[in-house]
Amino acid sequence: MTHENDDVNEAIAGELALMDPAVRASRALFEPLLDPEFVEVGSSGRRYTYEDMPAWLPDHQGGSPGGPRYEPSAITGVVLAPGLVHLTFETHVDGRRTRRSSLWRRRSEETGWRMYYHQGTPVPPGTE
Template sequence: MTEAIDRERSLHDPSVRLSGALAEALFDPEFIEVGASGRRWTRAEMIAALPTLHGGTENSTPITAERFEGTVLAPGVVHLTYETRIEDRHARRSSIWRRDAAGRFRLYYHQATPVPNGPDRP
């Protein structure tokens, strides 16, 4: 579980977001994301876009990730949930990591759900 959390956090690191090779090593070949905007991303689209998204440069607004929780769904498959803040945007996130043939966790699925501003927001 700790390895999956560490790898999830590394995806928020500008050095990883700027390096196609480092990013490729983290994404499963069958990766799919449903972003906070509702857009569906493929592995190739996400790797290409990472340098342009928040957290993609040393000078961009950092991504704050907190409240990580994880559950083992099956041997070699971990489901993580956590929350992020980027400037004034807050999202709840869900990721599924699975081990590849070499034993490394790779991100298989990710979904972000925006949390609206308001009195009910934690």
Template sequence: MTDENQRAVQAAIDAELRLLDPGVRASPALVLELLDPEFTEVGASGRRWDATSILTVTGDGSVSPESPVEVTGMSGTVLAPGIVHLTYFTDHRGRRVWRSSLWRLTDTGWRMYFHQGTPAAVEGD
């Protein structure tokens, strides 16, 4: 991977981890800074979300310093200039989810364009 691609992947990883931070999730303004205006998500529940509707759950307190999201196996690849695909697992309150995100570089920085969560078996099951 080139240095430029490594920097792009790291920028997307840093932004993804910010979105999982309880302090960021509690602030609609901070969440919107990281979501593309055309953002869509297919959640682990099967529900479709957009940038406006996702704000109803990001600040609901389900992710807190007392109940953080554990992230494992995060990796990324550059699909095209300015487009990064990330995959990883989250574990939160006994629920394991395989996650996939597309990040794109905009005039205002890296923003999440698409996200999907798929329920996964807890390791050892």
């Protein structure tokens, strides 16, 4: 069970890093955290791929050190299979709440854990 906890904790560390404005603003820091087959369905409903991220991520919300920051809560994870972790959590940023789900994949020890898939779903105001 300890190995599974380590895997979940490493995926959580990667998730938190991707919310850090310094990481979001640096291609050299965020690219190693994204799987080459990465896909995101953002809270806007738009679809993004690994190739889209270098242009999109630094200028997107949460990418500016002085701007609004993602405030994550209730991050939990489960190992679905060896090398595959599923995380769920919520974020609050600039008055908006979003439920999030991501899959983290580790293909090798050298590459480490990388985000393979991410989806954000806005929570309507007044919803528990």
